[in-house]
Amino acid sequence: MTTNFALPKPLRRTGSLPSSRTVRIVILGQAAVGKTAMTVRFITKRFIGEYDPTLETIYRHEMSIGGEVVHFEILDTAGQEEDALLIEEKIKWGDGFIIVYSVTDRCSFDEVMRLCFLINHIHSGPRKSSAEPPPIVIVANKKDLEFDRMVTTEDGENLSKGLKLPFYEISTRDSCEETAAVFHALYGDMVQLLNSSPTSFRRRAVSKLMEKIPRIHSSSTLGTSGRSFSFSSFKDFLQD
Numbered sequence: 001m002t003t004n005f006a007l008p009k010p011l012r013r014t015g016s017l018p019s020s021r022t023v024r025i026v027i028l029g030q031a032a033v034g035k036t037a038m039t040v041r042f043i044t045k046r047f048i049g050e051y052d053p054t055l056e057t058i059y060r061h062e063m064s065i066g067g068e069v070v071h072f073e074i075l076d077t078a079g080q081e082e083d084a085l086l087i088e089e090k091i092k093w094g095d096g097f098i099i100v101y102s103v104t105d106r107c108s109f110d111e112v113m114r115l116c117f118l119i120n121h122i123h124s125g126p127r128k129s130s131a132e133p134p135p136i137v138i139v140a141n142k143k144d145l146e147f148d149r150m151v152t153t154e155d156g157e158n159l160s161k162g163l164k165l166p167f168y169e170i171s172t173r174d175s176c177e178e179t180a181a182v183f184h185a186l187y188g189d190m191v192q193l194l195n196s197s198p199t200s201f202r203r204r205a206v207s208k209l210m211e212k213i214p215r216i217h218s219s220s221t222l223g224t225s226g227r228s229f230s231f232s233s234f235k236d237f238l239q240d
C-alpha cells in the first residue's frame with residue numbers, strides 16, 4: 001500500500017537509504033477511545049470494529065510522503081492505568097504524540113491534560129534532550145455517536161486553545177481521510193520542528209522493556225504488493 005501526500009521536506013535521514021527517515025509516534029488515551037482503530041485505519045484504510053483490548057503493539061509502516069519514504073513506527077499503548085515508569089519509557093521513546101479521547105466519554109477527555117503535561121515534563125526533564133516540546137495533537141474520536149456525546153466540540157476546542165495544541169474531531173469509523181489527516185498533520189509538525197530545531201529528535205535512551213513490545217510490520221512498501229501483517233484478525237482486511 002503506497003500513499004502519496006504532498007508534504008514538506010525530509011525529517012530524518014537514516015543509514016544507507018538516503019531518502020528515508022523514521023518517525024516514532026505514540027498514541028495515548030484511555031481504554032476504548034479508539035487508539036487501535038485509528039492506527040489500523042491509517043495503515044490499512046479499513047475500519048475494523050472489534051479488537052481485543054490492546055496490550056502494547058508497535059506498528060511499522062512505510063509510505064511515500066512528498067517523494068520520500070517515511071518509516072512510521074506507531075506505538076499503540078494500552079489504555080488501562082499502568083506503571084508510571086513504563087509510561088515514562090514509552091513517552092521517552094516517541095518523537096510525536098497523538099492524545100485521543102472519545103466524545104462519548106468525559107473521563108477520557110479529562111485525561112488529556114494530564115497526558116499532555118506528562119509528555120512535556122518527560123521531554124523537558126533534567127536530562128533535557130530537546131530544545132522544543134515535542135509535537136502533540138489532540139483527537140476527539142467517535143463524533144459519529146452524536147446521541148451519546150458527552151463532550152462538545154467547543155470543549156475540545158477550548159482545551160486545545162488552552163494547551164496551544166492542534167485539535168481534530170473525527171470519526172475513525174466513518175472517515176479514513178479524517179484519520180489520515182491527523183497523522184499527516186502530526187508528521188508535518190515533526191518536519192517543521194526538525195527543520196527549526198535539528199537536535200529535537202535526538203534519540204533518547206530507553207530501557208530494554210521497549211524491546212519486548214511486539215512489532216507488527218506492514219511491508220506494503222513502495223512498488224510492492226506484499227502485505228505482512230502477521231496476525232490473523234487483520235488478514236481478511238488486507239488485499240494483495
Ligand SMILES: Nc1nc2c(ncn2[C@@H]2O[C@H](COP(=O)(O)OP(=O)(O)OP(=O)(O)O)[C@@H](O)[C@H]2O)c(=O)[nH]1
Nearest residue numbers: 031032033034035036037049054079142171172173
Ligand atoms: N462508533 C464508533 N466506534 C468507534 C470509533 N473508533 C473506534 N470505535 C470503537 O470503539 C471500540 C474501542 O476501539 P479500540 O480501537 O479498541 O480502542 P482502544 O483505545 O485501542 O482501546 P484499548 O486497546 O482498550 O486501549 C471498538 O468497539 C471500536 O470499534 C468511531 O470513530 N466510531
